[in-house]
Amino acid sequence: MVNLEASEIASDNLLSPLQLLMETRREQARQLLQEWGNHSLSYLMLNPDNRLFFESTGQAFVAYRVNFGAAITVGDPTGQPEAIKRCISEFSAACRRKRWIPVFFSIEKPHRHYRTLGYKGVQVAEDAAIELELLEFKGKNWQDVRTSLNRANREEIQFCQFFPENHEIMAQFRQISREWVRNKNMPELGFTLGTIASLQNPEVRSYYAIDKVGKVHGMVSWLPRYTANGWTLDLMRRRNEAMPGIMEFLIARSALAFREEGYSTISLGASPLTADNKQEGMLSAGWMLKQVKQYLHNYYDFEGLHDFKRKFLPTWKPLYAFYPGGFGLTQGGLAILRLYLSN
Incomplete structure (x- = not known):
């Protein structure tokens, strides 16, 4: 020991x-x-x-x-x-x-x-698992996700991968995270969740949504699952005045990006x-x-967290x-x- x-x-x-x-x-x-x-x-x-x-x-x-x-x-x-x-x-x-x-x-x-x-x-x-191979945002059950994707397109919201050397974007992440924590009136939850500092680790994959004037509306981070050929959703942060549906947009686009790279599964994390x-x-x-x-x-x-994850029709484990x-x-x-x- x-x-x-x-x-x-x-x-x-x-x-x-x-x-x-x-x-x-x-x-x-x-x-x-x-x-x-x-x-x-x-x-x-x-x-x-x-x-x-x-x-x-x-x-x-x-x-x-x-x-x-x-x-x-x-x-x-x-x-x-x-x-x-x-x-x-x-x-x-x-x-x-x-x-x-x-x-x-x-x-x-x-x-x-x-x-x-x-x-x-x-x-x-319950852990919300999604198999990526057959993922399609079609049908009535995917309406909220499609609406978010379409609205982001109309409002010229771009989906971007974050790299630790981008200090300007990291500064916006920190601002958004402080705002999010302040709204929750509590510290960041830890233990089985990461923190904003984890985004500096090259093993962590992060994406963000940015508008045409350079304002970040929200961000998500993903943790590697090693032998599962997939990723686990960790942080979700959105600006107070972000585009409605920005989290749906970020998760949907992340899933598509991972599938294009050949990954087979993602987890939206646990609903405790x-x-x-x-x-x-x-x-x-x-x-x-x-x-x-x-x-x-x-x-x-x-x-509310459980209902949000249900929008992506996961398998609950x-x-x-x-x-x-x-x-x-x-x-x-x-x-x-x-x-x-x-x-």
Whole structure:
């Protein structure tokens, strides 16, 4: 097990032995992701704020953060399929030794070993997946998207890819993001979402909509899914006076651009706390998740986000959390809430 604490890193300019170990482990995780990382959160697993735990043979790992006495994973354990079970067991045992409550969060693949270890499961979100090969904006169900595409054409709104060296556009992104955060009356949500600073990373793909006088109306960013031959939608930001339908325009044009490059799928990301938990073997979301949803509803329109993504006719894929019985859900739910709001 390797726990990497920022406080343990030396402050001088030379790499300490711990820093070298951290870089080695992060590169090891990157290699596993490039071979096995098809999760919608794969890219975010390498966030420097995350800790990395490798199972004993180094063939699988899990990224996680510790908050409120709970160790919350960032998606599924990733690596060689035969090592996943071992990773789940060893991470659980390591958490017990630390007296942390392990919570496997935003899980796409509900491995049966969670049940063997006595974990309970709850669906916490739905991921909106779109296959690009047969994507066509035809028919009544696509009316809103077509309207946005046509309006952008009439108003001479251009669809452009962002490059980090374009400082003028980046300045507008920062302005729009500050405006967006101010309107929400809360900090940017973190943990399983990126931030405006992530746009400087060359692995992140960003697009923006700009009018004929050079004003950016909105932007979107996409994170690589490595082995899934696709991308995951991360940030969506729009100016207050942006053209109506600017997000529909940006996502539709992004999808077409990715398809032209040969990508097969995109994810519009998770719609959290919208599931009814009626899947076989899944518990009710319970009091804790309802309280989290109620608290965040003042800032975050879960139903509105879900309805927006429905415009793109996605395939909804459940995402789960697995946790020990007793107070695991309560403490884990509080920890997740604090992680999202601490950025």
